[in-house]
Amino acid sequence: ATQLTLESLRWAAGLNYPDFERDYEFVCLRHPDEYPFNEGRLISNRGMDIPIADFFNTFQELHVEHSNALHCVRKDNNQSYHVGPLARYTLNFDRLPDMVQAAALEAGLGKECRNPFKSLLVRLVEVLYALQEALRILRAYTEVPTESFVPVTPRAGVGHGCTEAPRGILYHRYQIDADGLIQDAKIVPPTSQNQKQIEDDLWHYVSGAADLSEERLTWECEQAVRNYDPCISCATHFLKLTVDRS
Known part of the structure; x- marks a missing residue:
């Protein structure tokens, strides 16, 4: 591999x-x-x-x-x-x-x-x-654990976590009661964090490629979106581009 x-x-x-x-x-x-x-x-x-x-x-x-x-x-x-x-x-x-x-x-x-x-x-x-x-x-x-999980005693509190998903940071926040039940949860995925950045990239990219045909410009803009690997880009044609050359 x-x-x-x-x-x-x-x-x-x-x-x-x-x-x-x-x-x-x-x-x-x-x-x-x-x-x-x-x-x-x-x-x-x-x-x-x-x-x-x-x-x-x-x-x-x-x-x-x-x-x-x-x-x-x-x-x-x-x-x-x-x-x-x-x-x-x-x-x-x-x-x-x-x-x-x-x-x-x-x-x-x-x-x-x-x-x-x-x-x-x-x-x-x-x-x-x-x-x-x-x-x-x-x-x-070298040492196989006897259990596949870590025992946890429930208690009330708020916890925060962040990992690196392939697309970027994935933030979690959970509020838990004394019985260990989730009372409130907040998750911010990387696509949400890159959403405005994707739009900013498109604005800047189009400004330097406006002389391309509409078909070619659409294709390259779709690539610009796929750079961030958002879920929607799995679709073959997902970008509606309207070109005003006036």
């Missing part, structure tokens, strides 16, 4: 990618000594460094007139931010094993990536890392 992933990365590195980079605010988990999956603090490339419990002190979900989807934005300025593979890679390149770093650099990626179309390459780098991490865990797995 490792060799196949390396070959796929080399093949994908030879594809043509639009010359499109943006000055994103990247947001992701940061672990003291691991590439982020399940633990860490939330950081950004613009100085943010907060515990998970401070998520809603920093971000907010908004209803917008043109969409049924909530848009999660920075609370201080209502601006979009970017979660997902580019954020993880750019802010945690130093957490990747040497072999994975070398493969990324060989594929033409620098120590950061701001081209959303190259998220394909970064995802392959992360697959390569996941394979190496799986092998490390298996080799270190």
